[in-house]
Amino acid sequence: RAVRTDPSSKCIRLLSKAMEEVFSRTPEYIFEGGSIPIAPEIAEAAGAKVVMWGLGLATDKIHAPNEEFDWKRIQQGFLITCRLLELLGSHPRK
Numbered sequence: 001r002a003v004r005t006d007p008s009s010k011c012i013r014l015l016s017k018a019m020e021e022v023f024s025r026t027p028e029y030i031f032e033g034g035s036i037p038i039a040p041e042i043a044e045a046a047g048a049k050v051v052m053w054g055l056g057l058a059t060d061k062i063h064a065p066n067e068e069f070d071w072k073r074i075q076q077g078f079l080i081t082c083r084l085l086e087l088l089g090s091h092p093r094k
Contacts, residue, residue: 001040004031005049014091015051018083022076027053053080 005012007029019027036052043050055073056062062069 003040003050005051011051014087015084018080022079
């Protein structure tokens with residue numbers, strides 16, 4: 001089953017803010033297919049929406065024999081995750 005999180009949801013807005021702070025530019029919303037087959041079950045079990053974001057570039061050649069992923073983007077991914085958690089903690093649920 002497919003999942004899609006509403007791009008106007010609070011979590012996505014806060015994720016966008018975190019990404020903008022880390023990358024110093026507004027992120028783009030690009031809807032692509034993914035292959036995480038358990039995502040719908042996780043969302044259902046948690047009673048929550050699934051939020052996924054990518055940091056890969058087309059030039060990374062992901063899953064190819066010569067794939068690559070820049071270490072700096074891994075670090076930025078950690079910074080985004082930490083900042084998102086801070087933002088979520090400062091914006092309590094309804």
